[in-house]
Amino acid sequence: MSSKDLPVEIVEQICDCLDRNSVFQLALVSRNCRNGAASRIFHTVSIRLTSRETFRESCEYADSVLASPEKSRQVRHLRVFGFMKGDISTRGDWDTGSSTRNRGVEIPGGVFTDTANCERLIRIMLQLETLRDFTWGIVEQIPSRVLRLLHESSPLTRLHMPLFCLKNLIVSPKEPIRIDPHELELATSPCLHSLGQIHMHSTERQGLVDYNASAVFEIVAGAAPNLRKVDICINPVGPLSGREWLPGTILKDHLVSGSHLEHLSISTLHHLTGPTDRSDAERMGSLVKLRGMMDISALRTLRIDDSLSASNVQWLTEECHFPVLESLDLDLWDVYNAEEMENRLNSFLLSLPPLRSLKLCGRYFPSTVPLVLGHSGRTLRRLNLPMPDQYEVAGTNSDPDLWAFADVNLIRMIHQRAPSVEYLALCIQRSAGDAKEVAVYRELGKLRSLRHLYLSVFHSADYLWHGLYTQQYHLASEDYMAESVDLVVSLAVDEALVGSIFHTIASAKTPHAAPLETLQYRVDALEQQCGFTSNYDWIKLLAYFARSLECSRNLRDDSPQQCFVEEYQRHWYQSPYDERSRLEKDDAFHKWVDEYYMPILQKVWPGVEGRDWMKKWHSFPLST
Known part of the structure; x- marks a missing residue:
């Protein structure tokens, strides 16, 4: 049967398995495909x-x-x-x-x-x-x-x-708590399926109390009978001043069918561990409180952005049960109890059913990734492993954990144990595009199911991690010139380089493998030094050409390895174009560059003078 003969119903089912770009591509194949894809295009x-x-x-x-x-x-x-x-x-x-x-x-x-x-x-x-x-x-x-x-x-x-946000629940501490009939109708609506709680930042400055957090607990507990997804983003324990929120404020006049929550994202200022006695009840964490109000075992998605300690993870393991959990996102802390945290975290992950999606932020360990791949590898579709947070030692930042950088061996392990991964986020060490770095890209191309790739890019230069800023005056000296040049070459990332990386990964795909749809190449090497907002001109100089870019695949069948590249905007309110424009006009910055760093730039890009390096800089090709 040719594509022209495919029934519309079959095309619709095919579209259900495709992303939006692929649906548009399918619609170009034939009239039947166009009719079948229309339901998704105009969805x-x-x-x-x-x-x-x-x-x-x-x-x-x-x-x-x-x-x-x-x-x-x-x-x-x-x-x-x-x-x-x-x-x-x-x-x-x-x-x-x-x-x-x-x-x-x-x-x-x-x-x-x-x-x-x-x-x-x-x-x-x-x-x-x-x-x-x-x-x-x-x-x-x-x-x-x-x-x-x-x-x-x-x-x-x-x-x-x-x-x-229920606006009428933001009131003066002296005012009684009254719920507007319309907002009560909203809070108890049978239509309400998902909500994300926002923090009205101006309320405290105005001397008001926001009772929305308390209201959300009752909504989750069953006031909204069909609520399935909740994102609690502020401290939802209760106001520190003002009248006390009485249980049943929303529920008292409404039939309660119980909570049916399936997706929970929670971020608070309180620890998750429960109280040691009844007098500590007010300090209970939000998840502890929610556990008493809902069937937490029904959760399929759980995200906790709370800097968890080892004891918090132990509480999750011993006091909670997640028999149908599919997606987990944790923010881990407790860097000073590393051994205990490692044991608690691994035990918790083994107590869960095999996951489809996992993200570990903060602090995880060398043993964690092999354990996850062994336990959940066959079911994993999304795996997000950002760089473990570095912590302060005697006022400086520690070296990055070298084991956390993806190498050929780690990617082979993912290939063997998690063959169905479609979205993958890893941190890699940039090394001027040498053969070792290129081998990582080619190995990534061997992941048959991989469609979306996020690479967080770092560099191993010591003075980027130790904060030895006194060296910035000597970076062009004989002692540091080679290292400085290597750093500039490695962090000079432009559209041509990222396009080449996309092509290297995409061309390594085997026949009939899923195409690489997107690549996000994010240079995070300067994050700890604040990039453009750093107090040090050397860091600002590096930030000018250490660009983060996003690639999306060309949809044409005859150009499967080509992509469209655009700059990644790290913060929605802060444009990299504006940052660079300000730097271009900063005379004091250019004076520093001319005095201390120009020899480095001329070593990297021979012939540059004055400010023309801002127009003449470029990346360097990958090793062949």
């Missing part, structure tokens, strides 16, 4: 709201698309969002939770206080007879008419609120 309609003007423009565009009944019948998801790149309803993991959580910006006066704007949105919703998911990704509260329309839908549309 989501997004309305951006960064101003009243952008909202109206987005609504007008959506109206033009939905004017076709054929297209409107394909829509399953409607998103109203501000500055966020994603939301809790569309993420398959919690890797981006902290980076997208608080991007909502409230427009003064509100947008939906204007009846006409509310009518625009409702008109679009009424056209979507097959709507199944609705994301409200802005700080302004969802209008009561919109919420009522969701409640009237059959079957109920799932409501996702990544910026959840």
Whole structure:
């Protein structure tokens, strides 16, 4: 059977296994493929709201698309969002939770206080007879008419609120706790499927108390009967001042069906260990409290961003049971009890069922990765192993853990034990593109299922880790010149180099292997020295050309190893272009470069003079 003869239903099932770019590619194959892919291409309609003007423009565009009944019948998801790149309803993991959580910006006066704007949105919703998911990704509260329309839908549309906040629960400490009827309806909505709790940072400065954290506990405990995903991002134990939140404030007039939470992401300021006696109850950690309010054994996804100690991990092992857990994201600490932490962590990981996704931040150990691959390798689809945090010793940073850098042996182990890994994040040691470094890239290409690769790039230069900044005056001397040149050559990362790395990995793929879809090449070597914001001009100089880039595969069948490259923006509010522009105009910086570092630059790029190195610098090709 040729692609022209494939039934539309079969094409739709194929699309369910593809990412969005691949769906577009499939739609070009034949008319049947185009018809089958349409349901995925028009699956989501997004309305951006960064101003009243952008909202109206987005609504007008959506109206033009939905004017076709054929297209409107394909829509399953409607998103109203501000500055966020994603939301809790569309993420398959919690890797981006902290980076997208608080991007909502409230427009003064509100947008939906204007009846006409509310009518625009409702008109679009009424056209979507097959709507199944609705994301409200802005700080302004969802209008009561919109919420009522969701409640009237059959079957109920799932409501996702990544910026959840009940505004009337932010009050003066002297005011009684009263819940607005509309916000009570929202908190107990049968449509509410996922929420991300935001921290209104201005409340404390205004002398107000935010009771939202306490309210979320009751919502999780069953006030919202169909809630499945929660991202708790602030200290949810209770206000430090003001009136006490009484249990049942939300639940008292509502039937409770019990918690059905499946995905929990939690970040607090409290330790997770439980109290030693009843008088310590107020200091219980959030997970301990939640454990008493919900069936924690039903969780399939767990993310704890809490700098866990060895005793915390022991509590998770002994007091909790996760029989259906599939995805785990932990932030580990306790660097001064390394041996105990290693034993506790390994025991906890072995107590879990085989995982599909694992991320270990903070502090993990050489024995941990082989143990994980042995226990969960056959089921792993996502494996994220960033550089273990370095800790201070006598006022300096310790050397990086060399075992944490991915080498050929580690990648072979992943190949043998975790053959189905599709997303992989590793840290590597850049060494001017020599044969050893290239061997790592080629070995990565042998991972047959690998589609998305994240490489966190470091360098082994001692003065990057020890903070011996007095050497910056002598970096061009005979004692340090070779090391300085090697560092500059290694950290000079541009589009040509990362494109070459993508090609090296992609060309090592065997026939019929999954293509490499994306490569994120992030230079983290200067993170501890603060990059552009460092107090040292040598670090600023390195930051100018130590660029982080993202590659995405060309969708053309005749160019499977080509990619499109764009710069990675580390912080959503901070553009690398702006940082470099400021540095280019900094006369004091250029004076330092001319006086101390120009011999190094001329050694790397012969012929550069004055400020022209900023235009003439380039990366160096990989070893063949």
